[in-house]
Amino acid sequence: MINPILVVDDDPGFRKLLETILAxxxxxxxxxxxxxxxxxxxxxxxxxxxxxDLKLPDGDGLDVQKWFAEHAPKxxxxxxxxxxxSPLPSMP
Amino acid sequence: xxxxxxxxxxxxxxxxxxxxRELEQARGAFLRNKAAEIAARLExxxxxxxxxxxxxxxxxxxxxxxxxxxxxxxxxFFNGQELFRxxxxxxxxxxxxxxxxxxxxxxxxxxxxNPKAADFLTARPRQNLYLSIAVxxxxxxxxxxxxxxxxxxxxxxxxxxxxxxSAVLAHEIRNPLGALKGFLQLAQERAxxxxxxxxxxxxxxxxxxxxxxxxxxxxxxAPQPKWRVISWREMEIRLRPHAPLVAFHxxxxxxxxxxxxLEQAVLNLLRNAIEAGDQxxxxxxxxxxxxxxxxxxxxxxxxxxxxxxxxxxxxxxxxLGLAIVRNLVRALNGNVQLTNxxxxxxxxxxxxxxx
Numbered sequence: 506m507i508n509p510i511l512v513v514d515d516d517p518g519f520r521k522l523l524e525t526i527l528a529x530x531x532x533x534x535x536x537x538x539x540x541x542x543x544x545x546x547x548x549x550x551x552x553x554x555x556x557x558d559l560k561l562p563d564g565d566g567l568d569v570q571k572w573f574a575e576h577a578p579k580x581x582x583x584x585x586x587x588x589x590x591s592p593l594p595s596m597p
Numbered sequence: 598x599x600x601x602x603x604x605x606x607x608x609x610x611x612x613x614x615x616x617x618r619e620l621e622q623a624r625g626a627f628l629r630n631k632a633a634e635i636a637a638r639l640e641x642x643x644x645x646x647x648x649x650x651x652x653x654x655x656x657x658x659x660x661x662x663x664x665x666x667x668x669x670x671x672x673x674f675f676n677g678q679e680l681f682r683x684x685x686x687x688x689x690x691x692x693x694x695x696x697x698x699x700x701x702x703x704x705x706x707x708x709x710x711n712p713k714a715a716d717f718l719t720a721r722p723r724q725n726l727y728l729s730i731a732v733x734x735x736x737x738x739x740x741x742x743x744x745x746x747x748x749x750x751x752x753x754x755x756x757x758x759x760x761x762x763s764a765v766l767a768h769e770i771r772n773p774l775g776a777l778k779g780f781l782q783l784a785q786e787r788a789x790x791x792x793x794x795x796x797x798x799x800x801x802x803x804x805x806x807x808x809x810x811x812x813x814x815x816x817x818x819a820p821q822p823k824w825r826v827i828s829w830r831e832m833e834i835r836l837r838p839h840a841p842l843v844a845f846h847x848x849x850x851x852x853x854x855x856x857x858x859l860e861q862a863v864l865n866l867l868r869n870a871i872e873a874g875d876q877x878x879x880x881x882x883x884x885x886x887x888x889x890x891x892x893x894x895x896x897x898x899x900x901x902x903x904x905x906x907x908x909x910x911x912x913x914x915x916x917l918g919l920a921i922v923r924n925l926v927r928a929l930n931g932n933v934q935l936t937n938x939x940x941x942x943x944x945x946x947x948x949x950x951x952x
Contacts, residue, residue, distance in 0.1 A: 516772045516773075516776065517776075518772060518773050518775070518776025518777070519772065519775060519776050519779075521776065522775075522776045522779040522780060522783075525780070525783060526779070526783065529783070
C-alpha cells in the first residue's frame with residue numbers, strides 16, 4: 506500500500522479533477538483547500554507526493570512546499586501556477 | 598460658467614458691429630462736410646490752390662450756368678432746386694456736386710473725394726471687430742474642446758470599467774472552465790459512439806470560451822513590456838510553427854522589443870490574414886512588419902472602428918484581436934494600421950521608430 510498523494514487547491518473544480526485523474530490511475534488521494542488543512546492532514550497521514558496550487562487563501566504553494574520540506578524532508582512536491590496542473594513527477 | 602464663456606464674446610461681437618455701423622454713418626457725414634468746406638474755399642481761392650492744400654481731393658471740375666445747356670443734369674443747381682448731390686458709385690468712390698458763389702456769379706463744383714480720407718474714423722472699431730471675432734472663435738473652439746475632452750474622459754472611464762469587469766469575469770470563468778475542460782477530456786477518453794462525438798463538440802466549444810477568456814484578459818491587462826534586443830530570426834522561429842504556410846520575406850536584423858508581446862501582436866495579425874485568404878506573406882525590415890493576404894479586404898463600413906474592441910466580421914470571433922494588437926503595439930512605442938491591398942486583400946503594418 507503506497508502513501509496517498511495530497512492535492513492542495515482552493516478551486517473545488519480543479520481539486521476534484523486532479524483527484525479524479527489520480528484516483529483513475531490507481532493512486533490514493535487526499536485533498537485540502539488551504540494551507541492550514543494541508544498541515545492538519547500531514548499530522549495524521551504520510552504522503553508520497555504533494556501537488557499544490559500556487560495561490561491559496563491563507564498562503565501560497567511555496568509556503569506549503571517550505572512547510573513540508575521542514576516537516577517531511579523526503580517528500581517530493583509540485584506547485585502548479587494559477588491552478589493549471591503541471592506534469593506529475595514520477596512516483597517514488 | 599460655460600454659458601458665460603459663450604455669451605461674453607457674443608456681446609463683444611454685437612457691440613463692435615453696432616459701433617462700426619454708427620461710425621460708417623459718421624464717415625459719410627464727414628465726407629459731406631469736407632465737400633461743403635472745399636466748396637466754400639472755392640469761393641475765395643483759385644482751384645489750383647485748393648487742390649494743393651486738400652489731400653483728400655482727387656479731382657475737381659467746375660461748371661458755370663452756360664454749361665447747363667449742354668448738361669441737363671446740372672440744371673437743377675442753377676435753378677436753385679438742388680443744393681447738394683452725392684454719387685457714391687462713381688469710379689473714385691465719393692463724388693459730390695456742390696453749388697457755390699463767386700463774385701462773377703453762381704457756379705457748380707464736382708468734387709471727387711478720396712473715401713479713404715475718412716478711414717481714420719472706422720479703423721479702430723474695425724480692429725475691435727476683428728479682435729471680437731477672434732475672441733469669439735477662440736472661445737467657441739475652447740468650448741468645443743472642453744465638450745470633446747469631457748466626452749473622451751467619460752468614454753475612457755467607461756472603457757476602463759469595462760476592462761476591469763472583463764478581467765474579473767475572465768478570471769472567475771477561467772478556473773471553472775479549466776476544470777470543466779478537464780472532466781470533458783476524461784469523459785471523452787472513455788466515451789464511444791455518439792457520446793464521443795457530442796463530447797468532441799463540447800470540447801470544441803470549451804476551446805472557444807477559453808480563447809474568449811484569454812482575449813479578454815489580454816485586452817484588459819495593461820501591457821508591461823520587458824525590453825530586450827533580439828534578432829528577427831528569433832522572432833521568425835517563434836512565429837513559423839503557428840503559420841507554416843505563410844511566406845516570410847525578411848533579412849535578419851536586430852530589434853529592441855518585448856519578444857512575447859510582439860509575437861502575440863504579429864500572431865493575431867497572421868491569424869486574421871490566414872482566416873481571410875489562402876496566400877499570406879510576412880515582410881519585415883527595421884522599423885516595419887507587414888502582413889499581407891489575398892482575402893476580400895476590409896469592408897468599408899468597418900474601417901473607422903477596426904481597432905475598437907468587440908468589432909468583428911467573423912461568425913466565431915471575439916472582436917478583440919485587433920484591439921489587443923493595438924494595445925500591445927502602442928506599449929512597444931509603435932503604431933499599427935490596416936489598409937486594403939491591391940488588387941485584393943488586406944495589408945496590416947506594424948511600424949516603430951528605429952532611432
